[in-house]
Amino acid sequence: MALLLPKLKPDCDVKASEAGEWDQQGSKAFQDVASSLDYKSPGQPKSVSSVPTMWARPLSMEMALHNNQYPIRDQMIKQWQGMLAAIALAEVRGFPLTAQLLELAEVTYEPFAQALFELLPDPANVLYTLEGKNPWQDVYLFLWDGKPVGMTTPSTLVCPSEEGEWAGLPWWQNQQLLSPHQFLNSSEKELFWRWLENLRKKLPQDNDNKKAINSIGTLIDDFRASLGGIPEEPLSLSDDPQFFGVLLNRGVLNALNRPVKAKPKPSHVRLIPSPEKGEVLDLLIIDPEIARYWSQSPQTIWVHEGKTLASLKIEDLRTGKIIWRDVRWIESKDLFLPEFVFIDQEQALPGAFLPQETQPLVFNSDRLTPLIPLNPILLEYFTPEDLISKIQLQPINGSDGPQIRVRLDLPLTGINEGNPPENYTLTKDYPLKAENALAEVPVLEVWPNFRAEGWQEYYAFYYDAEYGEDTFQVSFPEARETQVFKDGRGSYQMARLESFPSFIKCENGARNFLGLILLATPEEIQPVSSCMIGVDFGTSFTNVYFNRNNIAKPLELTNDLHLQITYVPNDTRLPVLFEYFIPENFIPQDKPLPLSSVLTTRGSQKTTDNKDGKQVFDGRIYVPDRYRFKPQEDYIKTNLKWLTEKLHFNQLFLKHLALHITALATKNQVNQIQWSLSFPSAFSRNEQRRYAKAWRDLTQKLQTKTGINHICPVVDDLDYFRSESLAIAQYFADYEEHNLVNTTCIDLGGGTSDISIWEENQLVHQCSVQLAGRDLFSQFLQWNPKFLERRFGVNVSDWNGLRGGAFNAKLDVLLRLESEEWLHQRRDFVADEPDFQGLIQLTAIGIAGLYYYVGLLLRVLHQEGKYSREEITPVYIGGNGSRLLNWLAVGGEFDSNSEINELLSRMLSSGSGFKDTEEITRLSQKPKDEVACGLVLRDSKLEGLKKKARDYPIAGEDYLLNGIDISWDSRLELPEEVQELKVPHLKQLKKFLYEFHVALRDLDIEELKRLEGYQVTLDSEPNDQLWRSTSKELTNVSLNIKGNSDNIRVEPPFILGLKALLQVLGKQWAEKWKK
Template structure:
């Protein structure tokens, strides 16, 4: 019986000699056969470090591809698949992978490089079509991600992944597994990662559709005229198994990357087949549907709740491009207007409030708080300012919920916002929610700044108004600031400051209607004030005729809608009072702010429609010589308070006959008031009829006509309405036409006298024909004012 050699356990017996100590000649193949039949239990994730060669990793992969029974074959192939998927999807995952070249023959003056070159694998182990001139292993390319080498090229298997990675790339790739390994050199535990099979470890369904055809192209490149056909066949079978297990239906196709050197330098030979697939733009599942006209690049990052809402795992939830929610890194996808928000990102850290209700009449917040049966609070909406880039005040009103949590101490306010996400097959609702403690440190005083908007017109009406003014009181009569300030209300807002003693005011002028105001305290955002959206009152008539009698003391306005009867024009201030401000405690000061610096919220006197005073106030404007005042910020129509005495010096009167430079500001403001009221009813066309005293000289008449033409040209650019100016008529004729055309009086032997403030205009008619007209400088002020003044 022959003796058995002393060998490890093998799956095949090796015959020994007939006598102990007898040598048997054999070939080198004996060692290969011995290695291939060794039997031992290897851990599935065991790295073999005892192969006496610096080429141990490539040699292990060569062995695993050639030998189906190689002990750690499954683990090595899983890593192989992981690196393949990483390279193929580098563009889609926004992985900035670069390569560096190592040419060993050029490094022979280095002893280590010389040793490596001497121990290189055989040139026959190559799937390339043509080896480089100095041999298959003469040039190696290293793949690096964030400074970490994740693999190298191999002429035998195309790639060879690195065994372990440091933690700095932990969040970059889903199919990395991490283990804690004790570092004997430094006496510490290090977290190290390695590639896993991506199929069961985070590979998204949409990425499978890209990867499968990419692998098919790679397989074809491997089988194209290889040096080692057997090894090429083994590699192709590994790729086929990968493709089969991806289970992609149909003839998948991918778009090659357009860059000629996507890894930073050319690879050459068959390694060009490793170039990544081009980034694919696919529909997002988590894109927020914004308000009309708002930015549409908001994406929700919520791995905890989105899988349940969308019904798919995080690896299949597409955020942007083709990037899945799993391991999504927002920093890799910010290239334009994109914003990636978690639920917490919507809210400020704290909620600010006042213990007096109803301080924000111009915001829907007051009504929402009352609806929630919170009767003793005014709150600021605790959203970050960027929220208004995506949601209008009107949409926030529909989708914000406010609830009081009265149990426990302190009390809490729960704020939630529901929005629509793009979803998988249809839109789905998604809600963010945050609870806030009502703590004393965040309680605001009731001394809110006075904030008002004019004109209060919607942005979606048929008339596209493009001039808005927002007034904010900054400090009161003794220079005390208010409980908060507001930021620039629109991107195009232009600020004008006005100082009167200790009082300070801001005017914000903008081309678009402010929608949401940001409140600040000590330079820090403390909340938002979303404004109410005005509702149009459209009528069936889109044309108005407006007549203006510009008088010395008073101005009368009549209007006719379409073919209806003329009627006195009831002016509506079209004002939005955003805050109560000083009205809470100081009603007289409140009246002063609106009357002297803006527009009264009630145009006095009440009841019948009276003529309006022909007066303008320039309070706060440091009037330059020959300067022409601008509407609102420098000059405003003045509405007298009958309980006050005489006008202050800032109120300009007699602008018809003497203070000519105030005519245009007065008429501009008047036309804006009338046009804004027309816009609320979607009126597209206004026809203007203007009267003038026959006492005007030719120069005065020409200047008056030019002023009206300028005013109407200006308003056309602001409203987009059609404004036409009829030929001017004398006040005497206009007055007599009222009796003839409206009252139906026959003008047989008739004299009409229009007694104004500075002149009386008369016309004489016979048989309905004008015989004579004149204007005399004796009128109301001579009959009443001067007479009464002499008796005082």
């Protein structure tokens, strides 16, 4: 034994027994042995292993704490203190400390446990008792990272194991637990002090063993005193009732059950957002490296809800064990994308906001354009301007080749709680990989490219240009709705947003996130003025005028409403914008107004026709050109003005038109629009109401979406809801400054001719007849498109099969773009060709017939006493159809010297019965601008513009209405219900055609030929075949004139007959010259 055990002190109380015999003694014997050992620690202390029991370590700790003479008492106390500190500060420091309960009585079937149970220590020094059993039966094992490091004992509270691995515990050094004092900050010492105080108070509550309680209590008091004075803060314990994974509830051990909780402080790792972002949910940046970066201890960096960087277990957040509902959090590593994807082109994103480059970024010696490899969550907290200022890209040379270092500077609240913010810099190095290079870019646009208070109507557009995997796809996270579709090999996307997008997410075909495109925030427009907008919604074309500061001019269709984000050649970009989105350029560029009244629904996802169509998504203004325009396609909608079914196409066109106008007005700092609208008098009463209501509805919605005040007229607002006939008269009187002392004004459009007659600047009569460009010209070419092939060089296969509005729209585009040049340079070369002569003969008959009808109006108005003069009037004519006069004039340009003037004056004379005073027809200076311009002119010298009395049209031809004979000079006032309307005799029409031919002869008109086969006589017999054919055409039309009169477009019988005559003659001409 002398070789195995340390020697005893000379005055020890331990007496030797007989050698080789076991001697049973009480627990005091162990205390005596411990007190009698003559032992000095030679360097690193170890427990004395002289206690011959399986409970040697906890009994050694008991002896050390309860026996002041224990040889290595000081070292054992330090270990004991170290374990208490680890338990108390487990939450604050985030220690990986857990506990497990071991009830020996329950596991005695295990041999080792059975031995432990049978050798339970004597409970002489226990601090608590357990009913019916030795308190040593139930102990808790403490584990550090899942490995045992200590246990509880009823005599010492805790006992660290001899070889426990406390890896990461600051006061575990050189494989030994130390006293924690020098490793705690002042706040932790105060928290620990209160915890020890609580432990001390609970010691006597479960036992009356005063000696044991005093021994341990004294140690706790001394430990507490060594931490400093009495702290101000009260005791604060963890909210988790089983912080260590099990409830510690055996006697006084329940004082160990909950570690301390520090008084929460505001988060130090909260991201400070841009001021413009307003109230946003706090975003916490979780990164253990923040403490090192700021040269702070992890336990001093507060995260949230009492958690510090030290105490927070990130795995608890990842798994949902901890859920923070009042903040958002993200690990700093997740702010970067895994790969750096780039476009293998220089300046491929001219409309994007790109970060600073310390040096040019190159790949294979060529400049590249980066996609920003950051998490888009940052854009919820920073404006693009702020974020871009925090990013830096730097090319570096890595061990495996060239790399890009992405640096991100984040302003966090920091330990000064945001005064000032504390920067935290993150970096990530990305290798430049060929597989991450994108060869091409898509078409990517945003409209409109401005901000204004209240404006909430933005649209984004994407087209992959059929590059497929060679480019990227996109998503618009801020979009309210998106529409994705394919057409042929192309992929498309449209999105509607309520604010200007700050970024776009780029993705691959599998919708994996590739990177960000940031968009600079446009400067906010400050609208301060008001304006008046006049809209002339025409059959063929729609025109818009603008009046601000009493200056009337065409609305400027500028091309600065688009943000072009990607660089794509215009031969790809511009056509796709025309076809699938909002055009950037309107053609012809030198005079984009008027717009073609054509709608495209291409890309719409609507499967049924209803009134709920969305502007831009389901229908947009279409700007056709000669070669692209295919009106036969289902997605092209024409004849919008006169649609009686599928009215939503009409309304979609108007919705987009109004939106585009509003955007242009806002761009020009307008905050209030007074709308002024025109309509043809030929509209039925219901059509007028419906048209006015459509505008009222769409402008009300626009007001809520744009922040612009829209003032829109109701149907009886005579100031701002006016007939086209009155608007054009005001144009001639107040814009061109002609007198209307004795004048007829005609707006000759595509679908109607709107007529007003004036005397002494007062309105005498106004009406609208459905005889215009489509009846006077377009229909003839529809029946004979070969003429267009011969004279204009068109590919006739593109025209065959087109009918009605589709044909007219295509012809309108061709004539608008090419007719002026053709008339000036080529007309006279074909002037004597029979097919051309036949065509202009038909147009001349139609226009002459219109003038003849005006003559009839003058006669009837004179008879009624409303027109005092027995004189014909000069005629001011405008509108898109007025250009047809150029087709009838030598050189292709009509003026006061054109001999057709004489013919038209004679027709006025013939119709009225008044003397032919050779009045001239004056062509407008701005064909098709007149109505829109007149709508925005104020302070007119004309009287009668607000005339409320209904002006019924004059029949011009005898007719039968519901079986009653009515004279040609009567007003056409329909009863509530129309059963039939017939025009049996065509007396006035026959007289007109006779007078027309007489005028050709008497005036020696050289530019026009007489009708082949027509006998110049008032006798119907020689021309019987012509008139029978005309009557058939007329009957075919008049059969449809029945029903409620509010739904009937009233047409004078003379005009009905004239249109029937033109159809008969036109078909004859087409048949003759179709080959």
